[in-house]
Amino acid sequence: MASIKVPEQKVILCGEYGVGKSSLFRRYAYDTFISSSSRKSTLGLDNFNKEYKVDDRSIQMQLWDTGGMERVASITSSYYKFAEAAILVFSLDNAASFHVLSQHLLEIVTYAENAKIFLCGNKSDLEGTTPQVTEADMENFCEQCHNLISSTYKTSCKTGEGVEEMFADIGRQLILSNRSRLELQTMGAGGIGTDSFKLGGRGSEEGEVAEPPCLC
């Protein structure tokens, strides 16, 4: 059959344009940093798989970038579907990017209601001595949203500081919470809904026909 059950855990990046989501994605995927925000930087690529392990348990974390849709329009609701976790990203040198997070949070709980949610203050290298967003601000935010946020992190894509630590910690939490997709689906709206599948990958559609058709 052409169907495959995908064991990946989908993790999405959310937040304003320019806070460094694609940079986090880039660090995660290739451990590189590009200082210009060239739009071409994520051309054609919007998700990347990586394995994380705790003892003998492992997951394929599949990180998703927005594809820059948030630049002018809103992100499609389908971006959120099937997400097991969402990382709310803001820029530590830009208070406005922090204050709109409740907006993004609302989208997450609407379209990916069972996703674990994490908070990430990026560009920590630009923080300086008078931070635009303090740790107290971050704590307050978490309290205000009824502790929906599982953990908070500070990262710098420029120096790399805190980035791998964040993804490793999120991977660890996903493994420990041990929620399988099956469980998530049963918790979800429709209840039963476990036999859905992805269509075969590119090029693989040939030669999958199991047996000759028989209407007769």
Added chain:
Amino acid sequence: MDEEYDAIVLGTGLKECILSGMLSVSGKKVLHIDRNKYYGGESASITPLEELFSKFGSTLPDEVTFGRGRDWNVDLIPKFLMANGSLVKLLIHTGVTRYLEFKSVEGSYVFKGGKISKVPVDQKEALASDLMGLFEKRRFRNFLVYIQEFSEADPKTWKDINPQSATTAQLYDKFGLDPNTKDFTGHALALYRDDEYINDLAIHTIRRIKLYSDSLARYGKSPYLYPMYGLGELPQSFARLSAIYGGTYMLDKPVDEIVIENGKVVGVRSGTEIARCKQVYCDPSYVQDRVKKLNQVIRCICLMDHPIPNTKDALSCQIIIPQKQVNRKSDIYVSLVSYTHQVSAKGWFIAMVSTTVETDNPELEIKPGLDLLGSYKKKFVTVSDYYEPTDLGTESQIFISTSYDATTHFETVCTDVVNLFKRGTGEDFDFSKIKLEEEAS
């Protein structure tokens, strides 16, 4: 917005989103605008349920509880994907399939002599089927074997009929099929909407039956697939493809004028802003003066708290009512999806009855379909005009898609898109252009 683009696409319906994706992938600089604040236009799945009620000018009633409103994603245009059809191929070749999950539709039924029968999917079902008598079953089997062994490239398999010149009627007669079987074949397998195909070339009918049986062979239960969370996921996924290849999206943006100079489009105006471009691709609603109305399609959405009677409690299915059975010219289609696709609250079903309008009382026309549903808790009816562009866009460089027709699948959608792309770019779409950044560098 005040920039110059290769192409501006207006409307985020499925056709426009596929086009936008194809154009971006081909290296064109694309601006994609929708006047609505959501993606999908007519191809959107409406959510939450309150939104559907308000779209039809009503509000959620107090007496029926439809469950949680945001568990609903209701399509306005009912269609299924043929498992081996062009849209599936397009999804796979563009990699857009990675955004989507599907379920196989549980069964396909056909209306005959006042009741519905399952379209057989294997020999066992065929033998047990009451669709035709024993002798007719044998003739029909010979016909299907012929189709299965038929290869366009190999004239030996054509036997003594030339499908490139013979009509479908001649093909049927060669196998001695009776009128009932012809009806079943043309409408339930070849999925023709009316009987004009009878005089069309046999090869067209053969291709369509092959599509049906190849699709059926994929997942076994029926030839159809349906995406989780509704059809609205499809345009969104292609929009995403366009975006990751550099396409810019603007929603909630009124389109006030398509700016023409010397008979050719040069831009699109919204308020005082003008985005300049070489080409425009759009749906008919953005260019009312460049389209003509051909006919109308009636679609009726029914919210029900039970499956359709006599379908073995299928959580999804299709029923075809061939035109002759109810003295019409075009078939009536019934489709059913449900909570198992995350398109309704737990325990709820969404049935759609649709057909091409033939009289001035379209609601009466779909009654045979509604009668099959049993009871429903709420009904929403739309009658929409079917438009076609008045010209090919060669001069104006405005390329207009046709409205969505009454067919139950996406084959005509893909044909239209491929034609538009070719008309606009002068090229066939090159799938090898779709490369990830990694492969490209």
